[in-house]
Amino acid sequence: MADIARLAGVHVSTVSRALAGSPLVEAGKREQIMRIARERGYVVNSVARNLRLKRTQTLSVVVPLQHERGQPLTDPFFVAMLGYLAEAITQRGYGMALQKVVLPTHEWLTTLIASGRADGIIVIGQSTEHETLQSVAQTYLPLVVWGGHIPGQRYCTVGTDNPGGARAAVQHLLKSARRRIMFLGDPTGPELRQRYDTYRRTLEEGPRGTGKPRLIPAHLTADAAYEAMLGFIRKGERFDAVFAASDVIAISAMRALATAGLSVPKDVAVVGFDDIAIAAHTTPSLTTVRQDLERGVRTMIDLLFKRMDGEETPSVTMPAELIVRESAPL
């Protein structure tokens, strides 16, 4: 910028004003300065500018993952979410900075905030960090979390109606005369916990002959779920349905069932959760609970911008929709 000032024969402050399109600078001079800048390929250094302005034009997207047990960043659900986020954030003229956080390091959030890297923060999934979020929310406003709504929660979440979705899934299975319904997944973290708890409650209210709730513990990766499902099958217990905590592991479950020579949906019905893109194209296609990610992301970004403007915003729960396909027909 000093260069440009010298070339234009003015002070840097004038260049700064001109480049900002300030009407304080004489029109002709402004044009000239801009032309010189363009010719020399000069662009304002955004780091310096941000330091001065105390803002970054950047939103941070954070994915807290429990080491080794959670989904990888390449999980289709996350990745679809990232795509929508990138789209929504760049559309607003902001940059998106992605960070993965491997827990447990409870200072991750305060560190991120204090580091001044971002004007606002999106957290994808509460994971086990409810308390961290609670305490931070008291002092830091521009934060929106994707996840489940927890009673007494002080931070702003956007998420799907997990209990509603889980209930729809289990009731659908019951209605199609399934009675021994297993839950596949890892109910750590509020969202999956809600799905699991509702699954249990719904079964307990089921018709006579409904089997007990039964958890098949499996981390939320394709491979882990495949192994877990296969292991369970080989134990020889009888069951006629699986409600999986996510589509990724539902698909793995179908693979495991096929490996074991069981037919889906004849022997075992399978219902997933998320409705990721693959779900409609598997064989058999997957019955699942749909989360409207695109709308969810739009909502998160809208809320975040309001919060960056100092507005308090309430949490939003979006309806979950059961999509009936071949893996669990009526």
Add this chain to the structure above:
Amino acid sequence: MADIARLAGVHVSTVSRALAGSPLVEAGKREQIMRIARERGYVVNSVARNLRLKRTQTLSVVVPLQHERGQPLTDPFFVAMLGYLAEAITQRGYGMALQKVVLPTHEWLTTLIASGRADGIIVIGQSTEHETLQSVAQTYLPLVVWGGHIPGQRYCTVGTDNPGGARAAVQHLLKSARRRIMFLGDPTGPELRQRYDTYRRTLEEGPRGTGKPRLIPAHLTADAAYEAMLGFIRKGERFDAVFAASDVIAISAMRALATAGLSVPKDVAVVGFDDIAIAAHTTPSLTTVRQDLERGVRTMIDLLFKRMDGEETPSVTMPAELIVRESAPL
């Protein structure tokens, strides 16, 4: 930082050194300073630090998209790539900043570089920006591009052997007695151009009775390709195979064929390109040319870090592998 200095009764420079773990600071004092910082939740402001150090600990990932015609950011291929990138970049302790660029604005790259937002840049797909990349590469080293290798190219690319992959696909179709093979897609941009050119050349060298190369123009989105394919079918031309420029549009083609009452692979064989996650799960499952994205991304990041260290690195072309599935059996 000034606060911490006051509390510790030392000068800010001492705090700076202590927090950086400098051995110049007396061990006891260092501990004390760090303790105070921790207690007060102090974290170094990275914007200021970056301004001072002239680095950002951030890599920019740029996706140049031709307005309206190219894939959206939510395309499964991009999105998988983003996931791998996020994983690889965060693993190195860097942040990843994602930008979407809508062309034509040929200054996008120089602007990004001059703005000092990133220590290195990954460009996903050359799109129509070969010339832009050529000129920038002369002065800016830390840049790696995902895309096709073009003779005389001065920038560093990592990409799949598009000609090899296309040839394998077409030869496979010819070997399975298909003779009227259509190409579905939009051969703008080097990668798709290479696939299309090789398709033509391979057909021209095909056995007697091989039909002429034939392009069904379609933008690379699911909907556009569906419409394009359906339109072509309705023209009533005879054909027995489709080689699609990407899996996304190959899947659309299969849908269109089904809509038109044609059987895949009986009436028409379909081969895609990419091997996205869905490909193995469609009905029928999709024969396609696999790109090893995970390895590709690892390679890009490795090369980029070398370039950030000032090293010139050559381009890398990775083998393409034909994955034969049901949509085009042997």
Add this chain to the structure above:
DNA sequence: ATGAAAGCGCTAACAA
């Protein structure tokens, strides 16, 4: 309308 000067929060060369 323009320039001078201060300062955003930090690091590092230099001095003590």
Add this chain to the structure above:
DNA sequence: TTGTTAGCGCTTTCAT
């Protein structure tokens, strides 16, 4: 070992 000082590149108040 610690403090002093300069300066990264910019914006903005204040003075002219």
